[in-house]
Amino acid sequence: MKGRKEKAPAKAVAPLADINTEEKIKNAAREVFHKNGFAATRTRDIATAAGINLALLNYYFRSKQKLFDIIMLETLQGFVRSLLEVFNEEQSSFEKKLEIFAERHIELMRQHPGVPIFILSEIRSSPESLIQKMGVVDLILKTAFVRQLRQGIKEGRFAPVEPLHVVMNLLGMTAFPFVAKPLLKEMGRMTDKEYDQLMLERKKMVPRWLIASLKAK
Amino acid sequence: MKGRKEKAPAKAVAPLADINTEEKIKNAAREVFHKNGFAATRTRDIATAAGINLALLNYYFRSKQKLFDIIMLETLQGFVRSLLEVFNEEQSSFEKKLEIFAERHIELMRQHPGVPIFILSEIRSSPESLIQKMGVVDLILKTAFVRQLRQGIKEGRFAPVEPLHVVMNLLGMTAFPFVAKPLLKEMGRMTDKEYDQLMLERKKMVPRWLIASLKAK
């Protein structure tokens, strides 16, 4: 243990107009990790993508694992936040929340198509740590969205159903097409442009399909 | 290149009552690959799980990649076959196919919960080769199932919809809960047993939800 790297490098003057090294590494790491996952990523891939010397990665982030943890945490937070934000909104109706969520969530995934499969495939064999890192997720069944769903059931507007089923259906209909894109695209013999067109259609349709399903006996 | 391993080892007498080495390796490989994926799997993990000497893996399968290819191909075929079998059945109605598919597909995934995320996460960054290995998938839009869907739309029993949307919704509702199990289980603060109970419920519910959505304007 030498002293030089005991603490993180001091953040010197921010090189305005140009991006600093730490950010360059993080951006490259985000891209490569999202694309290939932790195990298939070489620290050299990240260094090359960032256009930096390999040693700088360890100088700024100590280890591949620590860098990954940062990227994963930020990625998860970005996704969970956007979801909870909509679900917690107190004013709007259940139906309106559905519309806003589908619109936002699908748009978010259009901008970052690799993120859903990244999250899911990293979580699959990860220790408790990662799942607890998202302690936020178990807040979902306490949101206004779920409360309104239960209310709708009580009033007889919707058929009785376990709310988690509805969350599964909603996320299944929005996220799955991104998770399974290579497969589904091949099924439909589609170009990326055509596939994207379907995603746009789904922004409007998913809420309707879901509402209809809630009325099924 | 020595001669000894130029060809595959001769399959000698099958050791009845006991499983042979090749099968032991394949079974262990299937388990480990399904759990951790290609990149995160060490050949030593497989050897240990199979209870064999590391060199035997290469003796029987030449390389990690070749062993993986075999496992992946078999895994894919198992999944696609069960899907096409139902969709191609000429006699049954559209609604009946839906019921049978949901029942079979969910049951298959209950037996092999790691398979869906395994397939999807390996496919994501795989070269064309893997996707073409499943040339079968693009047959789906030519099945009786899709033909009957189009017919139903023409007759006005269903609202007009691109069939691929319906396939997305169906697979999203069946497969996604398995793909995202760690996340969804945490959301619902559920035990494995409780989560499995939900999967059983979905066998009956997914067809109803999907039919209802088809009638949504």
Next chain:
DNA sequence: AACTATTTTAATCATTTGATTAAATCTTTT
């Protein structure tokens, strides 16, 4: 400019990991 602290580089380590080899053991055939 001289001095100090920070950032970057090239070279190198140590470990992990896929694969191979040669010898040993076991099985089948003669």
Next chain:
DNA sequence: AAAAGATTTAATCAAATGATTAAAATAGTT
């Protein structure tokens, strides 16, 4: 039983990979 062939083992290799080090370069301060 001897010979031939198949299977298994222990030891080892070579390349890949995460990480470190010492020195060089750069920026900031006096």
